[in-house]
Amino acid sequence: MRKYLHVINIGIQSNLAYRFNYLTRTLFSFIPLFAMLSLWRTVYASGDSAREHSGYTETQILFYYLLVAVVDVLTAVNEDDWQIAADIREGNISQFLLKPVDYLTYRLSLFVAGRLAYVAMASLPLVLFLWCFRSNVAAPASLAAALAFPLSLVMTALLQFFLSYAMAMLAFWLLEISTFIFILFAFEYLASGHMFPLDMLPPGLQRVLAFTPFPYQMYFPVSVYMGRAAGAELVQGLVMQFAWVVAAYGFARFMWYRGIKKYAAFGG
Amino acid sequence: MNWRRYLTIYAALWKNSVAREMSFKGNFLLWIVVELCWFGLQLSFVGVIFRETGAVGTWSQWEMVLLVGASNFIQQIYQAFFLVNCTNLSELIRTGKMDFLLLLPVNTRFIVSLRQVDLGAFINALFGLCVMLYAAGKLHLQPTAGQITGFGALCLVGILIHYSLMFMLAAIGFWTVRAQGIVYGYYNLFNVARMPDEAFHGAFKAMFTFALPVLLVSNVPVRLLADKIVSPVAWISLLALGVIWAVISEWFWRISVRRYTSASS
Numbered sequence: 001m002r003k004y005l006h007v008i009n010i011g012i013q014s015n016l017a018y019r020f021n022y023l024t025r026t027l028f029s030f031i032p033l034f035a036m037l038s039l040w041r042t043v044y045a046s047g048d049s050a051r052e053h054s055g056y057t058e059t060q061i062l063f064y065y066l067l068v069a070v071v072d073v074l075t076a077v078n079e080d081d082w083q084i085a086a087d088i089r090e091g092n093i094s095q096f097l098l099k100p101v102d103y104l105t106y107r108l109s110l111f112v113a114g115r116l117a118y119v120a121m122a123s124l125p126l127v128l129f130l131w132c133f134r135s136n137v138a139a140p141a142s143l144a145a146a147l148a149f150p151l152s153l154v155m156t157a158l159l160q161f162f163l164s165y166a167m168a169m170l171a172f173w174l175l176e177i178s179t180f181i182f183i184l185f186a187f188e189y190l191a192s193g194h195m196f197p198l199d200m201l202p203p204g205l206q207r208v209l210a211f212t213p214f215p216y217q218m219y220f221p222v223s224v225y226m227g228r229a230a231g232a233e234l235v236q237g238l239v240m241q242f243a244w245v246v247a248a249y250g251f252a253r254f255m256w257y258r259g260i261k262k263y264a265a266f267g268g
Numbered sequence: 269m270n271w272r273r274y275l276t277i278y279a280a281l282w283k284n285s286v287a288r289e290m291s292f293k294g295n296f297l298l299w300i301v302v303e304l305c306w307f308g309l310q311l312s313f314v315g316v317i318f319r320e321t322g323a324v325g326t327w328s329q330w331e332m333v334l335l336v337g338a339s340n341f342i343q344q345i346y347q348a349f350f351l352v353n354c355t356n357l358s359e360l361i362r363t364g365k366m367d368f369l370l371l372l373p374v375n376t377r378f379i380v381s382l383r384q385v386d387l388g389a390f391i392n393a394l395f396g397l398c399v400m401l402y403a404a405g406k407l408h409l410q411p412t413a414g415q416i417t418g419f420g421a422l423c424l425v426g427i428l429i430h431y432s433l434m435f436m437l438a439a440i441g442f443w444t445v446r447a448q449g450i451v452y453g454y455y456n457l458f459n460v461a462r463m464p465d466e467a468f469h470g471a472f473k474a475m476f477t478f479a480l481p482v483l484l485v486s487n488v489p490v491r492l493l494a495d496k497i498v499s500p501v502a503w504i505s506l507l508a509l510g511v512i513w514a515v516i517s518e519w520f521w522r523i524s525v526r527r528y529t530s531a532s533s
Contacts, residue, residue, distance in 0.1 A: 021449045028453035034472060035460045042467040043321045054320065179298035186305035195309065196316045 003101065004109045011113025022121040026073075030129055033069055037062050037133070054200045060226065062136040064197050067222045070130075072194075073122050075157035077164040080111050084168035085177050088259070097260070104165065104252060111161050141227020148234055152221040155241045160217055162248035169252070172259030193219030199228070213244040277374060278382060285385040296388055303344070303392045310336050310462060311399070325466030331494050332464060334403040338493075339462035339486035341396035342423050346430045348389035353381050354434045355451050358441030364531030377521055381435065404493070411493055419489045422503070425510040426485035432510075432517035433457075433480060439517075442524040457482045465502075477502070481509045 015022075044058040056064065084107060087093050096103040130137055140146035167184055170177045189195055191214035198206060198219045209215055220237055223229040229237050289296045314336055318329040327335070357380060360366045369379050404411070411419070437451050460476055465487040468476070476483040484506040491498045 024449055024453060028456045031456045032459035035463055035467070038469070038472065039317075039324065039463055039467040042324050042464075043317060046321050046323050046325065176292070176295055179295060179302050182302045183298075183305055186302070186309055190309050190312060195313055200316045200319060202319075 004105055007106055007109040008113045008116075011110045012117050015114050015117035016120070019117075019121050022118055023125070026122040026125050029069075030125070033065065033129075036065055040065070054197065056197065056200075059136045059138075061197070062133060063138055064222060064226070066130060066133060066137065067225060068194060068218060070126065071153065071156065071218060071221055073119060073126060074115065074153060075160055077111065077160050078114050078118065080107065080114065080161065081164040081168040081181055082178070083110075084165060085171035085181075088168070088171040088263070089175070093263070104256065107165060108161060111157075115157070138226075140225050142230065144230065144234060145224055145227050148238060149221060149225045152216075152224050152238060152241055155238075155245050156217060156221050158245050159213060159241070159248055162245065162252045163213065163217075166248065166252040166255045169255035169259045172262050188214055188217060191215065192217040193222065197223075213248065216241040216244050274374070274378065277379075281383060282385055285387060288384075289387050300388045300391050303388070304395060307340050307392065307395060307399075310340070324464050326496065327464040327466065328407075330403045330406040331490070331496070334400055334407070334494055335464060335486055335490045336462050337396050337399035337403060338423075338490045339458075341393050341400065342426045342430070342486055342489075343458055343461070344389045344393035344396055345423070346427045348386045348393065349427075350381060350431045350434070351389075352384045352386055354431075354438045356384070357435075357438040358445075358451065361441045361528065362445055362531065366528055367530055370525075370528070376525065377518075381431070407494060409494060415493055419493045422489035422492065422506065425506060426489065429481060429485055429506075429510050429513055432513040436513075436517045436520050439521050439524040442527045461485050478505060478509070481506055484509075 040061050041058065044061070093103060096106065140149055163184075164181075167181060168177070170180055174180075191198075191209055191212060193215060198209060198215055201209070216237075220229065220241060224234060224237070311333065314329065314332045317324065317332070322328075324332060360369065360380070369383075370376055372379055434451065434454050437454055440450055457476075457480065461482045463483075465473070465477075465483050468483065473483065484502055488498060488503050488506050490496075491502075
């Protein structure tokens with residue numbers, strides 16, 4: 001365990017070297033976020049609320065996007081998948097096969113370190129941004145929501161990481177995997193609720209999405225906080241999320257196991 | 269400038285790009301799919317918004333689809349000619365490969381800006397055009413030849429503005445090694461470009477109308493095409509800023525390239 005704490009420590013230090021990058025990226029990301037908020041304000045100002053299906057008030061929909069931004073800063077996979085793919089392609093993983101270090105745990109430690117460094121740089125501008133929209137910011141919907149939110153946040157981060165890790169394992173078989181990463185990312189962007197709340201979709205589509213891990217990558221923790229998933233639905237959601245985390249972990253391990261076999265055969 | 273000579277050079281660059289793309293056919297097709305996925309995502313967003321409301325300001329659903337289609341068209345044409353070259357510039361500076369380009373007996377900005385052509389982007393631009401035609405059909409638009417010409421000309425100005433701004437950002441690479449992040453930051457502005465101008469007010473609107481006019485780049489041509497009111501302030505601002513940013517970008521390029529100090533020991 002101690003060695004992985006050490007990895008986290010080194011990871012934070014090397015990540016802080018990119019603090020200027022993190023800061024500019026955060027500031028730039030406020031532009032489309034602000035545009036999105038303005039767009040929804042205009043949608044609600046247009047008045048025509050007769051066609052309202054989803055039951056979000058203007059304040060709630062703005063808060064939804066603000067929460068998405070917060071969850072994204074806390075849990076998104078940054079460049080981990082690219083780095084893992086590069087490690088495989090360039091043969092850097094050979095050393096991990098010799099050392100008593102588990103590559104998945106090592107990578108998970110670096111992911112945690114990356115998030116900590118990112119949060120350290122992004123939190124001040126993000127809090128300032130939230131402050132500008134403070135009339136839309138609300139406390140967790142209930143005590144249960146306040147307790148379940150951090151839990152589902154951690155599981156969201158793990159789910160994001162394990163899926164990206166499994167995806168990066170494709171580098172064992174393919175030379176160029178960035179297209180696959182971008183296609184998955186596009187699907188996640190829609191199906192996780194990044195672009196709009198999933199309960200705005202037609203009910204049929206919502207039912208299909210409920211069978212995929214995507215809603216648990218963003219939409220679920222946000223609806224926990226906002227109290228849109230409460231009571232039995234909350235408990236059921238947490239259990240489902242946990243199940244997806246375990247499944248994604250198993251899948252990530254499996255992909256590594258298959259990949260290593262192929263890799264060993266290659267290196268001879 | 270000797271136009272014929274530059275055309276011959278550009279034809280050779282095209283030939284190179286075709287050869288490069290065709291050596292990775294699978295990848296070439298997959299990149300088209302990637303862009304298509306994101307385009308579909310934007311269209312689905314419009315669909316979702318109009319489940320909630322009947323209009324965004326004065327923009328109806330199919331007018332918004334026209335807007336998203338047009339901004340995709342403009343972005344893809346821009347991408348076809350310039351994007352890769354802009355993002356590559358900071359890498360050329362960092363590795364010292366600029367040496368080679370500076371020594372060529374052609375205008376350096378020409379060769380840096382147009383070295384690679386992204387052929388897949390033309391196909392994605394075509395998809396944008398198809399969506400526009402479909403939306404125009406839904407709106408029962410019958411644009412005159414004048415409207416279509418005006419639309420094309422305004423699109424060209426928009427592409428020029430995207431290019432001038434992004435090339436300037438890329439030229440920051442001569443001053444600091446961290447320019448690449450800034451260049452990718454420009455991508456966020458494409459997200460603003462496909463939103464209806466009426467969604468914005470105050471400082472944000474002023475900033476993206478009179479300074480970085482991305483709010484005008486697709487809105488003004490689409491307004492012209494869809495018979496919506498085009499305020500003279502908007503199109504004069506678009507044309508004026510097209511010229512102003514082109515001049516500033518050329519000036520900044522010249523003072524930046526003077527700072528170039530290779531990378532070899």
